[in-house]
Amino acid sequence: MNFRKLVRSLTIGCAGLIDVIRSEQNMRIHCVVAAGVTVAGLVFALAAWEWVAVVLCIGLVLSAECMNTALERLADRVTQERDPLIKQAKDCGAAAVLVVALTAVVVGGAVFVPKIGAAVGW
Numbered sequence: 426m427n428f429r430k431l432v433r434s435l436t437i438g439c440a441g442l443i444d445v446i447r448s449e450q451n452m453r454i455h456c457v458v459a460a461g462v463t464v465a466g467l468v469f470a471l472a473a474w475e476w477v478a479v480v481l482c483i484g485l486v487l488s489a490e491c492m493n494t495a496l497e498r499l500a501d502r503v504t505q506e507r508d509p510l511i512k513q514a515k516d517c518g519a520a521a522v523l524v525v526a527l528t529a530v531v532v533g534g535a536v537f538v539p540k541i542g543a544a545v546g547w
């Protein structure tokens with residue numbers, strides 16, 4: 426195994442992640458929500474399987490946002506002109522983020538709503 430190559434790949438990935446966080450408001454919103462959900466998970470002492478579900482959702486949403494940003498930048502490199510196919514490509518990328526974000530909301534609801542309900546005595 427080429428250890429130096431592995432470290433280089435990780436460094437490049439971190440640089441990309443920092444770039445997306447700096448440049449994309451939606452990514453910063455996802456990160457704030459992810460931090461809030463993590464704190465809520467600690468407060469409600471989630472079970473192991475609940476952590477698995479929550480962490481998977483967070484990872485999927487952040488990853489989708491990174492992929493969407495990559496697609497947007499490639500599209501902008503292809504042309505700055507209005508183009509119907511560029512619109513379709515960007516809208517499909519945005520749809521990918523929307524699908525995982527809605528999935529995360531459903532999973533988060535299934536995990537947290539019963540706990541919040543029990544805490545407030547519903």
Ligand SMILES: Nc1ncnc2c1ncn2[C@@H]1O[C@H](COP(=O)(O)OP(=O)(O)OP(=O)(O)O)[C@@H](O)[C@H]1O
Pocket residue numbers: 497504505506507508509511512513515516
């Ligand atoms: N070159 C283009 N040709 C046609 N439609 C485009 C083009 N660039 C963006 N759009 C469309 O315009 C709408 C708004 O795009 P906008 O430029 O505001 O955001 P974005 O480039 O998709 O993402 P961001 O704002 O995060 O950079 C979307 O429906 C998008 O698909």
